Amino acid sequence: SQTIHQWPATLVQPVGSPLSLECTVEGTSNPNLYWYRQAAGRGLQLLFYSVGIGQISSEVPQNLSASRPQDRQFILSSKKLLLSDSGFYLCAWSGQGDTIYFGEGSWLTVV
């Protein structure tokens, strides 16, 4: 069966520090991969999605970037975090022509 792993689960980072959140999917090949963010008390915002290695679509211009160095690996990064980057970050995947499934999320607090 397919599983999705996302880490770290929680982190507290100072303003101006870099960020790296990693997500991997097991049990499938060539998945579509997604990064969403949920700010406190708000809905889910799509940040990036990828249909293949090196193919990244950005939905919202901001202080973040995404990369897909391997087929089942998706990384969310920032060079310098802002206070407004705090939130709940979710990685998700889907097969070709299939439903989207979410990981358990990463809580980021920028202080």
Add this chain to the structure above:
Amino acid sequence: DAKTTQPTSMDCAEGRAANLPCNHSTISGNEYVYWYRQIHSQGPQYIIHGLKNNETNEMASLIITEDRKSSTLILPHATLRDTAVYYCIVGGQAGTALIFGKGTTLSVSS
């Protein structure tokens, strides 16, 4: 922007059916209706999806109107663990990026 309209909140008694409505009047012919739910501090959980026909699985039933402009998610026997935010989403062919709205907060009480 989300293409759906849902009530902000609903209440349901434990053991009763919970009927969650969703309006999607601008849905196009090849777009699916998806339902997810999110319990606080967890990733959204897929519930069910459909295109035209009503669907049922072990979690819920999805009733889509004939004109496809609205749908209803039915939890046949709500339990306290069904308390969550329920999202109704319309999207293209399964697998394309889904845009979430604010959802309906369902509170199930004993």
